[in-house]
Amino acid sequence: MHPDNALITFKQEGSHVLAWISTSSVSPADDASERDHRYDYLTAPLRQRGLECTVEYGLSDYVVHAELPDGSSLLISPPQEPPSEHPESPESWTVTRHRSAEPAVYEVIYDSEPDGPDAQHGGSVPDLLAAVDARLDRLGVPPRPEQKRSAEERAAGTVLYRAGFVPAVAFGGAHYYRLPSAMTDPAEQRQVVTRAFDMLQAEGFHLACAPALLEPSLPLALTHEMSLGDRLGHLAQSIQAATHTSEAVASLSELAAPGDGVLQRVVEILDTTAGWWEGFGDTADHRYADRLRLIAGDLDSYAVELRAIRDYLADRHTTHPNKARAQADRTAPPPSASPRVSAALAPSPSLGQRTVPVRPPAESSARTVLPSVRPSSTPGR
Numbered sequence: 577m578h579p580d581n582a583l584i585t586f587k588q589e590g591s592h593v594l595a596w597i598s599t600s601s602v603s604p605a606d607d608a609s610e611r612d613h614r615y616d617y618l619t620a621p622l623r624q625r626g627l628e629c630t631v632e633y634g635l636s637d638y639v640v641h642a643e644l645p646d647g648s649s650l651l652i653s654p655p656q657e658p659p660s661e662h663p664e665s666p667e668s669w670t671v672t673r674h675r676s677a678e679p680a681v682y683e684v685i686y687d688s689e690p691d692g693p694d695a696q697h698g699g700s701v702p703d704l705l706a707a708v709d710a711r712l713d714r715l716g717v718p719p720r721p722e723q724k725r726s727a728e729e730r731a732a733g734t735v736l737y738r739a740g741f742v743p744a745v746a747f748g749g750a751h752y753y754r755l756p757s758a759m760t761d762p763a764e765q766r767q768v769v770t771r772a773f774d775m776l777q778a779e780g781f782h783l784a785c786a787p788a789l790l791e792p793s794l795p796l797a798l799t800h801e802m803s804l805g806d807r808l809g810h811l812a813q814s815i816q817a818a819t820h821t822s823e824a825v826a827s828l829s830e831l832a833a834p835g836d837g838v839l840q841r842v843v844e845i846l847d848t849t850a851g852w853w854e855g856f857g858d859t860a861d862h863r864y865a866d867r868l869r870l871i872a873g874d875l876d877s878y879a880v881e882l883r884a885i886r887d888y889l890a891d892r893h894t895t896h897p898n899k900a901r902a903q904a905d906r907t908a909p910p911p912s913a914s915p916r917v918s919a920a921l922a923p924s925p926s927l928g929q930r931t932v933p934v935r936p937p938a939e940s941s942a943r944t945v946l947p948s949v950r951p952s953s954t955p956g957r
Contacts, residue, residue: 624720739772
């Protein structure tokens with residue numbers, strides 16, 4: 577399960593679908609309000625630049641209000657009069673800056689309404705945020721700090737990646753995900769978005785998604801299977817806990833084994849993909865196929881080297897000194913124990929020579945997730 581402030585917002589922009597990941601720190605009340613009104617993907621980048629934001633009701637829809645350091649205010653609004661026909665994904669945006677105190681200010685920063693100077697961008701959020709960032713830069717607002725992506729962002733990104741989304745970076749460095757650029761069929765988009773929605777919901781993320789982007793007729797998976805990468809992660813855990821070289825060798829063998837080892841299978845996958853890709857026939861396709869074969873060849877040579885290293889470790893066949901010392905410290909008798917008690921508590925001399933086989937986790941270890949209800953009306957609820 578992931579923290580309450582991890583929110584993934586799916587948005588339709590023209591013929592494309594984007595997924596924004598937000599993990600901003602906001603108060604529970606503001607967080608709930610912004611999820612209800614779909615604007616977390618706007619307030620999060622503004623807060624990252626140190627601005628105080630609120631979501632308020634305008635003439636016919638909610639707007640984002642941000643206070644600027646010079647005493648002026650920033651207003652980001654969807655269509656109001658008349659209101660947007662698609663409030664979950666507005667067709668346009670206007671951004672204004674104003675200050676009623678002297679010297680008074682009124683400035684249109686961005687206008688993508690049909691007759692506005694930015695009409696070509698329509699409801700595009702990345703273009704909207706790029707224009708806002710550029711103006712904030714000129715006003716001297718501190719830039720958002722360079723931060724590593726949080727664990728929640730990486731976890732959500734991994735799920736979106738497996739569902740079929742493509743990672744992208746917006747102006748200003750914000751990370752988001754999008755459906756493949758050539759995937760413009762609405763029915764196909766709904767299938768992929770629904771799959772991603774179900775997978776993210778099973779992981780405990782909060783979601784905001786217009787019902788029109790989901791396909792309610794698709795079955796909801798009852799279980800969330802452990803990924804192959806997670807199963808391989810158990811090998812690293814096994815090596816970390818190993819007290820004898822034979823235990824570490826058992827895990828390395830899963831990677832390096834000739835014929836059916838993990839690396840050998842990866843080489844096979846890359847070679848097969850190269851041949852399949854080459855079938856498209858274009859010049860670029862042949863280049864990508866050649867690149868895949870080159871990577872496969874490099875990986876195959878590394879597998880040979882890894883097998884030699886594994887064999888060297890196998891020949892040592894001894895207890896790891898640090899692990900053995902730690903184990904001895906845990907089992908050592910108290911200082912006041914009698915010689916007879918000390919002898920009874922002493923570990924067997926053959927203990928460090930035992931080989932503990934490493935097994936992949938059983939299928940039953942996959943975490944079962946109860947089905948949950950997809951939204952039928954208001955996004956994010």
